[in-house]
Amino acid sequence: MPSDQQQLFKETHQKYQQTFSTKNETTTTELKKEIKQMQNEKEQLENRLNKMQLKIENDKNVTNNKEKFQQILELTSNLRVSQEEESNLLRNAYDQRKKHRMSSKTMHELQSDKSALEEIFNEISEHVIPNETNAISEDSAQHLIEMWKEKNMQNEKELEHVHNEYKEHHKMLQELLNITHSDTKTDNELSSLRNEINELSHEIGDLENQRDSLLQALDSKLAIYKKRAFDMAKNKTVLLNKIKQIQDEIKDVRTEIMFRCVVFKDEMDKMHINGRRPMSEKEMKEYLVSLQEKKHKYEQCQNNLQRQSHEIGILERTEEILKSRHENLQQYIEYKEKEESLAEQQKQLVSISAMKSEIDQSKGMTLNSLSEVAKRVNAELQLRKNKLVPLIKQFRIKREEFEELQKEYKDKKQIYDTIKMTYEKELQQLQTSIDETGHDISMLNQDINQTQKQLKDKKELLANISSDEKCKEYKTIYENDTAKLLQKSKRLRQEQKIVIEKQGKDEIQKEYFNRAKQLMQIKLEILEAKTQTGTTTNENGADCMIIAGQE
Incomplete structure (x- = not known):
């Protein structure tokens, strides 16, 4: 009977681990869907820009003002960013709803398993199972259910937060669309705007030539950085998989320790590994919390890098679109270069490259520290497993002897x-x-x-x-x-x-x-x-x- 109870508890624990792991995994189909969605958004943005261009060309009431043209460009970029944020929010909301449904299903399954376990405990407690082990197993099942309840509460809070952000971004979009559709322009303003667009296209061409000349010197460095970033991404995925495996092993070890902590408390105090006492459950929890904080910082840095690269991609696309459709932008860019010296731009590029090198170094340090921490955790877990095996055997022998002596x-x-x-x-x-x-x-x-x-x-x-x-x-x-x-x-x-x-x-x-x-x-x-x-x-x-x- 105790072996049946242990098997049932292990099955419920495996179900919990499977549900937790499936929530965090992203399949290839989801990635393909996201890529298609991004392509559709790109096409929609191009269509909107074409429509705006046609409105500017065909509308008779167009104003001749540089500031309004710049406002239109800023509005288009802001509109693109807000659309992307809206799509991200919708995707996050869908994921959160999916997680909430999965967690509710697992909650129902765990409650049914808990009721079955309680019936088994009530049948066995009078004859076979000691009071201490019964209390420990009930506490462990209760602990798992409390963990699931806390996760459901967190998911609900995140859903509320996502809904609020979605409403705010929707309001911003409506305001931007109202601004774009509000003004009417005259024929004189339209002609002046066309002249300004031609000047700006010429200036953009000159700026692109200068940019190409500047980037030729930096191409080698950028290629090296791209390779490093690619290698770092691979190492990151490998380390994340290892960390997941380590977390699963830690959960298994914690469940085993919960069953045996009462019996082995005195013996664990006597044990020494390399001249010091092994970590207790509280110390292990603190250690895991510190690991999660480091992981969270690493993910924040990675998100910032992705956001910056995304913004750079948006700017490059806007430049390419404007370059392909406006020839006079080159003159406007030359005029702006005369007003604003190129020295400041070069300084900014140098500072950006230095910041990028610092970020890469910090990435390497964090990855090395994570790999060292993972190795230490694996070594300590292996040592604890090796130490626990003979103790468990001795405990079983002592328990049988104690039962025989108790009968006598x-x-x-x-x-x-x-x-x-x-x-x-x-x-x-x-x-x-x-x-x-x-x-x-x-x-x-x-x-x-x-x-x-x-x-x-x-x-x-x-x-x-x-x-x-x-x-x-x-x-x-x-x-x-x-x-x-x-x-x-x-x-x-x-x-x-x-x-x-x-x-x-x-x-x-x-x-x-x-x-x-x-x-x-x-x-x-x-x-x-x-x-x-x-x-x-x-x-x-x-x-x-x-x-x-x-x-």
Whole structure:
């Protein structure tokens, strides 16, 4: 029966691990869907830009103002960013809903498993399973259910947060669309705008040439950085898989330790690994929390890098679109370069490259630290597993021995209780008989004293009567009476001797029984002390019973 209970608990734990792992995994189909969605969004953005261009060309009421053109460009970029954020929010909301459904299903399954486990525990607790292991297993099942409840609460909070962000971004989009569709433009403004677009296209061409000349020097460095980033991404995926495996192993070890922490607490304090005590459960939790914080920081840095690269890609796309459709932007870019020196741009590029190198170094350091931490955790887990195997075997052997000793102790205790009851009854009977004989002896002594007094009185009377010759008949009467009294006194003395002899034997027997009672009480205390320490043997119990029978 305990093996069935352990198998059921392991099955529920495996289900929990599978559900937890499937939530975090991303399949290739999902990635393909995301790529298609990005392509569709790209096409939609291109169509919108074409529509805006047609509106600018065909509308008669177009204003001739540089600031409004720049506002339109900013609005398009903001619109693109907001659309991407909206799509990300929708995708996150869908994932959160999916996770919530999966967690609710697993909650129902765990509750059903918990009810089944409780029924098994109630059936087995009276006969087989000890109270301590039953309490531990129930606590572990309750702990898993509480963990799932906390995760469901977190998922609900995240869903609320995602809905709020989605509403805010939707409001921003509506405001941007209202701004884009609000203004009307005249023919003069439209012609001036076209001239400005041509100038800007010329300026953009010049800027692109300068950018190409600057980037040619940086192409080699960028290729190296791209290779490093690719290698780092591969290493990151490998390390994340290892960390997941380590987390699964840690969960298995924690469940095993929960079953055996009560029994092995004293032995774990005595154990030493490399001159120090092994980590307790609290220390292990703190260590895992620190690992999760480091992982969270690493993910934040990675998200920032992805966001920056995404923004750079958006800017490059906008540049390419404007370059392909506006030839006069080159002149506008030359005009802007005259106003703003290229030295500042070069400084910015140098600072960006330095920041990128620092970020790459920090990435390498974090990955190395994570790999070292993973190796340490694996080594410590292996050591603990190797240490726990012989202890578990010893624990099982000790447990079997303890159960056998407990059975023997109960059997001998029953025999001892029955013998003790019989001896106590006999002692009570002997005590009552001794009290009765003592009372009889005291009564006989009183009778003897009275008869002796009567004899003395009658002897005096006989002496007085014998001195008188006239009273011979009285003398014969008194002689007969004295003869009767002497016979009676002899008989009473014989009875007194018998009673005294019997009293001596009864007192000796009473002393024997008192000594036997003291011995039995002392041996009972010794047996109780030994059973408390767990060092009783068969021979001691047998000796106790033999001594009690002899005495």
